[in-house]
Amino acid sequence: MPTLPIFHRAELLLGTSAMDRLSRSRAVVFGVGGVGSWSAEALVRTGLGHLTLVDSDLICITNANRQVQATACNAGAVKVTALAQRLSELAPACDIVPVQKVYSPATRDEFDLGGFDYVLDAIDSLSCKVDLIASAHRCGATVFASMGAASKLDPTQIRVASIWKTEICPLARRVRRGLREIGFDGDVPCVYSPEIMENSGVATACGSHACMCPRLPLEEGVPSHEWCSHKAFINGSLVHVTAAFGMALAGLVIQDIFRQSHRPSK
Numbered sequence: 001m002p003t004l005p006i007f008h009r010a011e012l013l014l015g016t017s018a019m020d021r022l023s024r025s026r027a028v029v030f031g032v033g034g035v036g037s038w039s040a041e042a043l044v045r046t047g048l049g050h051l052t053l054v055d056s057d058l059i060c061i062t063n064a065n066r067q068v069q070a071t072a073c074n075a076g077a078v079k080v081t082a083l084a085q086r087l088s089e090l091a092p093a094c095d096i097v098p099v100q101k102v103y104s105p106a107t108r109d110e111f112d113l114g115g116f117d118y119v120l121d122a123i124d125s126l127s128c129k130v131d132l133i134a135s136a137h138r139c140g141a142t143v144f145a146s147m148g149a150a151s152k153l154d155p156t157q158i159r160v161a162s163i164w165k166t167e168i169c170p171l172a173r174r175v176r177r178g179l180r181e182i183g184f185d186g187d188v189p190c191v192y193s194p195e196i197m198e199n200s201g202v203a204t205a206c207g208s209h210a211c212m213c214p215r216l217p218l219e220e221g222v223p224s225h226e227w228c229s230h231k232a233f234i235n236g237s238l239v240h241v242t243a244a245f246g247m248a249l250a251g252l253v254i255q256d257i258f259r260q261s262h263r264p265s266k
Contacts, residue, residue, distance in 0.1 A: 036122030038246025114139035130178035147192035168194035
Protein backbone atom coordinates (compact mmCIF):
# COMPACT_ATOMS: atom_id res chain seq x y z
CA MET A 1 0.00 0.00 0.00
CA PRO A 2 1.51 3.39 -1.00
CA THR A 3 2.32 5.60 1.97
CA LEU A 4 0.61 8.99 2.06
CA PRO A 5 2.95 11.96 1.53
CA ILE A 6 2.40 13.26 5.07
CA PHE A 7 4.03 10.08 6.39
CA HIS A 8 7.04 10.15 4.06
CA ARG A 9 9.56 10.97 6.81
CA ALA A 10 8.13 8.25 9.03
CA GLU A 11 8.44 5.71 6.20
CA LEU A 12 12.06 6.70 5.60
CA LEU A 13 12.88 5.63 9.14
CA LEU A 14 10.45 2.77 9.78
CA GLY A 15 10.20 1.21 6.32
CA THR A 16 7.24 0.20 4.17
CA SER A 17 6.32 -2.97 6.07
CA ALA A 18 6.13 -1.13 9.40
CA MET A 19 4.04 1.65 7.90
CA ASP A 20 1.68 -0.90 6.40
CA ARG A 21 1.29 -2.66 9.74
CA LEU A 22 0.78 0.69 11.46
CA SER A 23 -1.96 1.63 9.00
CA ARG A 24 -3.76 -1.63 9.82
CA SER A 25 -3.38 -1.32 13.60
CA ARG A 26 -6.17 -0.36 15.98
CA ALA A 27 -5.45 1.47 19.22
CA VAL A 28 -7.53 3.03 21.98
CA VAL A 29 -6.41 5.74 24.38
CA PHE A 30 -8.22 5.90 27.70
CA GLY A 31 -7.89 9.40 29.13
CA VAL A 32 -7.02 12.23 26.73
CA GLY A 33 -5.55 14.67 29.21
CA GLY A 34 -1.99 15.89 29.59
CA VAL A 35 -0.54 12.47 28.71
CA GLY A 36 -3.14 10.74 26.56
CA SER A 37 -3.79 13.65 24.21
CA TRP A 38 -0.13 13.75 23.18
CA SER A 39 -0.02 9.97 22.76
CA ALA A 40 -2.98 10.23 20.40
CA GLU A 41 -1.35 13.01 18.42
CA ALA A 42 1.91 11.09 18.02
CA LEU A 43 0.15 7.93 16.83
CA VAL A 44 -1.97 9.76 14.27
CA ARG A 45 0.98 11.81 12.99
CA THR A 46 2.94 8.58 12.49
CA GLY A 47 0.29 6.77 10.44
CA LEU A 48 -1.94 4.74 12.76
CA GLY A 49 -5.01 3.46 10.92
CA HIS A 50 -7.61 3.52 13.70
CA LEU A 51 -7.75 5.36 17.01
CA THR A 52 -10.55 5.41 19.58
CA LEU A 53 -10.46 8.20 22.17
CA VAL A 54 -12.19 7.59 25.51
CA ASP A 55 -12.78 10.32 28.10
CA SER A 56 -15.91 11.66 29.78
CA ASP A 57 -14.64 15.12 30.55
CA LEU A 58 -15.05 18.64 29.22
CA ILE A 59 -12.17 21.03 28.61
CA CYS A 60 -11.41 23.23 31.61
CA ILE A 61 -9.41 26.43 31.21
CA THR A 62 -6.81 24.93 33.56
CA ASN A 63 -6.22 22.16 30.98
CA ALA A 64 -4.78 24.61 28.46
CA ASN A 65 -1.29 24.48 29.97
CA ARG A 66 -0.78 20.80 29.10
CA GLN A 67 -3.47 19.20 26.90
CA VAL A 68 -3.01 19.39 23.15
CA GLN A 69 -6.68 20.01 22.30
CA ALA A 70 -7.27 22.60 25.05
CA THR A 71 -7.01 26.32 24.25
CA ALA A 72 -8.07 29.56 25.87
CA CYS A 73 -11.02 29.62 23.47
CA ASN A 74 -12.63 26.19 23.79
CA ALA A 75 -13.24 25.74 27.51
CA GLY A 76 -16.42 23.73 27.97
CA ALA A 77 -15.98 21.68 24.78
CA VAL A 78 -16.01 17.89 24.97
CA LYS A 79 -12.39 16.73 25.22
CA VAL A 80 -12.64 13.72 22.92
CA THR A 81 -14.61 15.66 20.30
CA ALA A 82 -12.15 18.55 20.25
CA LEU A 83 -9.21 16.19 19.99
CA ALA A 84 -10.84 14.10 17.26
CA GLN A 85 -11.44 17.25 15.20
CA ARG A 86 -7.80 18.27 15.50
CA LEU A 87 -6.48 14.81 14.67
CA SER A 88 -8.79 14.47 11.65
CA GLU A 89 -7.25 17.63 10.22
CA LEU A 90 -3.77 16.17 10.72
CA ALA A 91 -4.53 12.83 9.07
CA PRO A 92 -7.95 12.64 7.35
CA ALA A 93 -7.39 8.99 6.39
CA CYS A 94 -7.17 7.87 10.02
CA ASP A 95 -10.39 6.40 11.42
CA ILE A 96 -10.88 8.35 14.66
CA VAL A 97 -13.72 7.51 17.03
CA PRO A 98 -14.39 9.81 20.03
CA VAL A 99 -16.22 8.19 22.95
CA GLN A 100 -17.41 10.48 25.74
CA LYS A 101 -17.74 7.92 28.46
CA VAL A 102 -16.17 6.87 31.76
CA TYR A 103 -14.27 3.60 31.83
CA SER A 104 -14.86 1.82 35.11
CA PRO A 105 -15.54 -1.71 36.35
CA ALA A 106 -19.24 -0.90 35.95
CA THR A 107 -18.89 0.17 32.29
CA ARG A 108 -16.19 -2.32 31.28
CA ASP A 109 -18.53 -4.45 29.15
CA GLU A 110 -19.42 -1.42 27.04
CA PHE A 111 -15.90 -1.46 25.59
CA ASP A 112 -14.65 -4.11 23.16
CA LEU A 113 -11.13 -4.21 24.54
CA GLY A 114 -10.30 -7.34 22.58
CA GLY A 115 -11.05 -5.47 19.36
CA PHE A 116 -7.89 -3.38 19.70
CA ASP A 117 -4.27 -4.26 19.04
CA TYR A 118 -3.11 -1.70 21.60
CA VAL A 119 -4.72 -0.30 24.73
CA LEU A 120 -3.10 2.81 26.19
CA ASP A 121 -3.97 3.64 29.77
CA ALA A 122 -3.66 7.33 30.64
CA ILE A 123 -6.40 7.63 33.26
CA ASP A 124 -6.06 8.93 36.80
CA SER A 125 -8.64 7.01 38.82
CA LEU A 126 -6.86 4.16 40.62
CA SER A 127 -9.73 1.66 40.60
CA CYS A 128 -10.49 2.33 36.93
CA LYS A 129 -6.82 2.12 36.01
CA VAL A 130 -6.30 -1.22 37.73
CA ASP A 131 -9.43 -2.69 36.16
CA LEU A 132 -8.52 -1.43 32.68
CA ILE A 133 -4.99 -2.87 32.81
CA ALA A 134 -6.20 -6.28 33.98
CA SER A 135 -9.22 -6.44 31.67
CA ALA A 136 -7.36 -5.36 28.52
CA HIS A 137 -4.53 -7.78 29.24
CA ARG A 138 -7.04 -10.59 29.75
CA CYS A 139 -8.65 -9.76 26.37
CA GLY A 140 -5.34 -10.25 24.58
CA ALA A 141 -4.58 -6.62 23.73
CA THR A 142 -1.09 -5.24 24.17
CA VAL A 143 -1.33 -2.82 27.09
CA PHE A 144 0.92 0.15 27.80
CA ALA A 145 0.23 2.31 30.85
CA SER A 146 1.24 5.73 32.11
CA MET A 147 1.88 6.34 35.75
CA GLY A 148 1.71 9.78 37.38
CA ALA A 149 3.05 12.68 35.30
CA ALA A 150 2.18 15.47 37.77
CA SER A 151 4.57 16.84 40.41
CA LYS A 152 7.53 16.57 38.06
CA LEU A 153 9.89 19.07 36.46
CA ASP A 154 12.67 17.03 34.79
CA PRO A 155 11.62 15.04 31.69
CA THR A 156 15.03 13.38 31.50
CA GLN A 157 14.04 11.25 34.49
CA ILE A 158 11.21 9.56 32.57
CA ARG A 159 11.68 5.80 32.29
CA VAL A 160 9.97 2.73 30.87
CA ALA A 161 9.76 -0.46 32.93
CA SER A 162 7.50 -3.32 33.90
CA ILE A 163 4.81 -2.24 36.35
CA TRP A 164 6.45 -4.65 38.79
CA LYS A 165 9.85 -2.96 38.52
CA THR A 166 9.04 0.75 38.82
CA GLU A 167 10.72 2.69 41.59
CA ILE A 168 9.53 5.46 43.92
CA CYS A 169 6.44 6.47 41.88
CA PRO A 170 3.51 6.53 44.37
CA LEU A 171 0.86 5.83 41.73
CA ALA A 172 2.75 2.81 40.40
CA ARG A 173 2.99 1.45 43.93
CA ARG A 174 -0.76 1.75 44.41
CA VAL A 175 -1.42 0.20 40.99
CA ARG A 176 0.77 -2.79 41.87
CA ARG A 177 -1.10 -3.24 45.12
CA GLY A 178 -4.43 -3.09 43.31
CA LEU A 179 -3.33 -5.60 40.69
CA ARG A 180 -2.15 -8.03 43.35
CA GLU A 181 -5.44 -7.73 45.18
CA ILE A 182 -7.35 -8.93 42.11
CA GLY A 183 -4.87 -11.71 41.39
CA PHE A 184 -3.29 -10.18 38.29
CA ASP A 185 0.14 -11.63 37.54
CA GLY A 186 0.69 -10.45 33.96
CA ASP A 187 3.32 -7.98 32.85
CA VAL A 188 2.55 -4.49 31.58
CA PRO A 189 5.20 -1.97 30.46
CA CYS A 190 4.62 1.50 31.82
CA VAL A 191 6.01 5.00 31.55
CA TYR A 192 6.95 6.54 34.88
CA SER A 193 9.35 8.88 36.65
CA PRO A 194 10.89 8.53 40.11
CA GLU A 195 10.93 12.33 40.50
CA ILE A 196 8.62 13.79 43.15
CA MET A 197 8.22 17.54 43.66
CA GLU A 198 6.14 19.42 46.18
CA ASN A 199 3.80 22.16 45.03
CA SER A 200 5.34 25.60 45.46
CA GLY A 201 2.06 27.40 44.89
CA VAL A 202 -1.27 27.28 46.68
CA ALA A 203 -4.40 25.81 45.04
CA THR A 204 -7.20 28.36 45.29
CA ALA A 205 -9.79 26.87 42.94
CA CYS A 206 -9.24 23.28 41.80
CA GLY A 207 -11.12 20.87 43.99
CA SER A 208 -12.89 23.61 45.94
CA HIS A 209 -16.30 25.29 45.75
CA ALA A 210 -14.67 27.74 43.31
CA CYS A 211 -13.57 24.97 40.92
CA MET A 212 -13.45 26.15 37.30
CA CYS A 213 -14.36 22.77 35.74
CA PRO A 214 -17.34 23.14 33.37
CA ARG A 215 -20.49 21.01 33.61
CA LEU A 216 -22.97 19.63 31.10
CA PRO A 217 -26.65 19.86 32.12
CA LEU A 218 -28.11 16.36 32.18
CA GLU A 219 -30.65 17.20 29.49
CA GLU A 220 -27.85 18.09 27.04
CA GLY A 221 -26.50 14.55 26.84
CA VAL A 222 -23.79 12.61 28.61
CA PRO A 223 -22.79 14.56 31.72
CA SER A 224 -19.12 15.31 32.23
CA HIS A 225 -17.37 13.88 35.25
CA GLU A 226 -15.45 16.36 37.33
CA TRP A 227 -12.62 14.51 39.05
CA CYS A 228 -10.97 17.33 41.01
CA SER A 229 -13.34 17.16 43.97
CA HIS A 230 -12.64 13.42 44.29
CA LYS A 231 -8.91 13.95 44.71
CA ALA A 232 -7.36 14.34 48.13
CA PHE A 233 -4.80 16.75 46.71
CA ILE A 234 -4.34 18.62 43.42
CA ASN A 235 -0.79 18.41 42.09
CA GLY A 236 0.76 20.87 39.68
CA SER A 237 1.79 19.65 36.22
CA LEU A 238 3.71 20.98 33.21
CA VAL A 239 3.35 20.28 29.51
CA HIS A 240 7.01 19.53 28.84
CA VAL A 241 6.69 16.59 31.25
CA THR A 242 3.16 15.36 30.48
CA ALA A 243 3.80 15.55 26.73
CA ALA A 244 7.05 13.62 27.15
CA PHE A 245 5.12 10.94 29.04
CA GLY A 246 2.58 10.81 26.21
CA MET A 247 5.20 10.64 23.50
CA ALA A 248 6.99 7.83 25.32
CA LEU A 249 3.70 5.94 25.61
CA ALA A 250 3.03 6.29 21.87
CA GLY A 251 6.63 5.32 21.22
CA LEU A 252 6.03 1.94 22.85
CA VAL A 253 3.33 1.24 20.28
CA ILE A 254 5.45 2.37 17.34
CA GLN A 255 8.50 0.41 18.53
CA ASP A 256 6.40 -2.73 18.98
CA ILE A 257 4.98 -2.42 15.47
CA PHE A 258 8.48 -1.84 14.06
CA ARG A 259 9.84 -4.93 15.81
CA GLN A 260 6.97 -7.10 14.59
CA SER A 261 7.32 -5.90 11.00
CA HIS A 262 11.05 -6.72 10.97
CA ARG A 263 10.90 -10.18 12.49
CA PRO A 264 12.50 -12.82 10.28
CA SER A 265 9.97 -15.04 8.52
CA LYS A 266 9.83 -18.58 9.84
